Amino acid sequence: MIPVKGYEGQKVAVLGLGRSGLAAAHALEAGGADALCWDDSAEARDRAEGQALILHDLSKPSAWQDVAALIVSPGIPHLYPEPNKIIAAAMEAGVPVDNDIGLFFRSFADEDWDSFDVSPKVVAITGSNGKSTTSALIHHVLQQSGRPTQLAGNIGRGVLDIDRAHDGEVVVLELSSYQTDLARALTPDVAVFTNLSRDHLDRHGGMGGYFAAKRRLFAEGGPDRAVIGVDEAEGVYLAGQLSEGPSDDRVIRISVDRKLSGPGWQVFARKGFLSEYRKGRQVGSIDLRKIKGLPGTHNHQNACAAYAVCRTLGLAPKQIETAFHAFKGLPHRSQLVGERDGVAFVNDSKATNVDSARAALSAFKNIRWIAGGLGKDGGIESLTADDLSGVTKAYLIGHSAREFALRLGDVPHEICETMGQAVARAAEDAQSGDTVLLAPAAASFDQYPDFEKRGEDFTRLVASVLSGN
Structure with a gap:
């Protein structure tokens, strides 16, 4: 742990009690500060209490008395699309706002x-x-x-x-x-x-x-x-x-x-x-x-x-x-999950936007492309015919499946809805020399809590295909 300097004997509020927020609270305490912790989630507050941290309701008007700083978890907006109400209140009270990186x-x-x-x-x-x-x-x-x-x-x-x-x-x-x-x-x-x-x-x-x-x-x-x-x-x-x-x-x-x-x-x-x-x-x-x-x-x-x-x-x-x-790559980033009969199965679930998906598509040939999820602004509209030239067929899942289908032009495609159906159909169609590639070009939140869980599901389904189950 890195004990936080500069706040010894002072009260420092911590908003958001996920991984970074809890670590910040403990590091502040280790540096001699009094960490006053809050999260909108009752489950997160219970977790903090279980770690002997002090809860302090930052939504109350009196919350900022004698508070030296507010430490904010990265997922909480402070300006756009609009400031979180607690952060806005801290700024109105003149309390400096920082994060664990600072x-x-x-x-x-x-x-x-x-x-x-x-x-x-x-x-x-x-x-x-x-x-x-x-x-x-x-x-x-x-x-x-x-x-x-x-x-x-x-x-x-x-x-x-x-x-x-x-x-x-x-x-x-x-x-x-x-x-x-x-x-x-x-x-x-x-x-x-x-x-x-x-x-x-x-x-x-x-x-x-x-x-x-x-x-x-x-x-x-x-x-x-x-x-x-x-x-x-x-x-x-x-x-x-x-x-x-x-x-x-x-x-x-x-x-x-x-x-x-x-x-x-x-x-x-x-x-x-x-x-x-x-x-x-x-x-x-x-x-x-x-x-x-x-x-x-x-x-x-x-x-x-x-x-x-x-x-x-x-x-x-x-x-x-x-x-x-000696580098094996990272999970969910052009990760080779396995091979069978000359067909490679690659997990690039981290390709959550069109540019990262474009990069993944350029890395392989004869692609059976699994794409879709919760599409971002513009979807896959910016993909060109050259970008899609290596795609033999697309297997589309999730909320944006039909929207993506409209943007694929002459590329053969199939609406599969779920990951299980997409993996099964791609594996059934694939021939030696093909790559079954998960590169969604979309967020995961319509079907999964994060891209990691999406990639893990793909990996599990591929393992079942490879084992013949």
């Missing part, structure tokens, strides 16, 4: 660091797609290279629930826009921007607000090094804002769209080959085509980002390449 950055360093030979570092990764894989890949490479490391944030453990730092340790944080948007302190040593696509627009009031939330990771604390995906205009803009000139190697540009050139530091992947250039010269390369845990262009972008970070941390290209080959 508390972490103000509290991570401690007096033990004076005796360390190598100061710990924090690597923070944000972006629309690829955050989890990039974070896990960096963590994996560091582990394989013998470097002490912890993985936290939107993946792994809550940021305040990790262990206190060791000499030379690297903490790898995956940060969503919900987390970067509100944190009052953001000071990573290395910050990564993978890419940007339309997502969470209601929460941020549009694309401008969404990008602004991501940009805060770079603008608030000024990382020593920034790894920026420049395949979208926003990434090009961000890299330009951070750089002092073409040869400024504090900014590492990455791409999977084109070869990058110039006197600075670049990492890019083309036709399955990753290349690193510095001062106009190639200094490293990796053939990504044979790395089973990183299939497709979208994973090659993740590899470029992870490679660039590991190079800034002093690892050699060969060390990174060896570790890449």
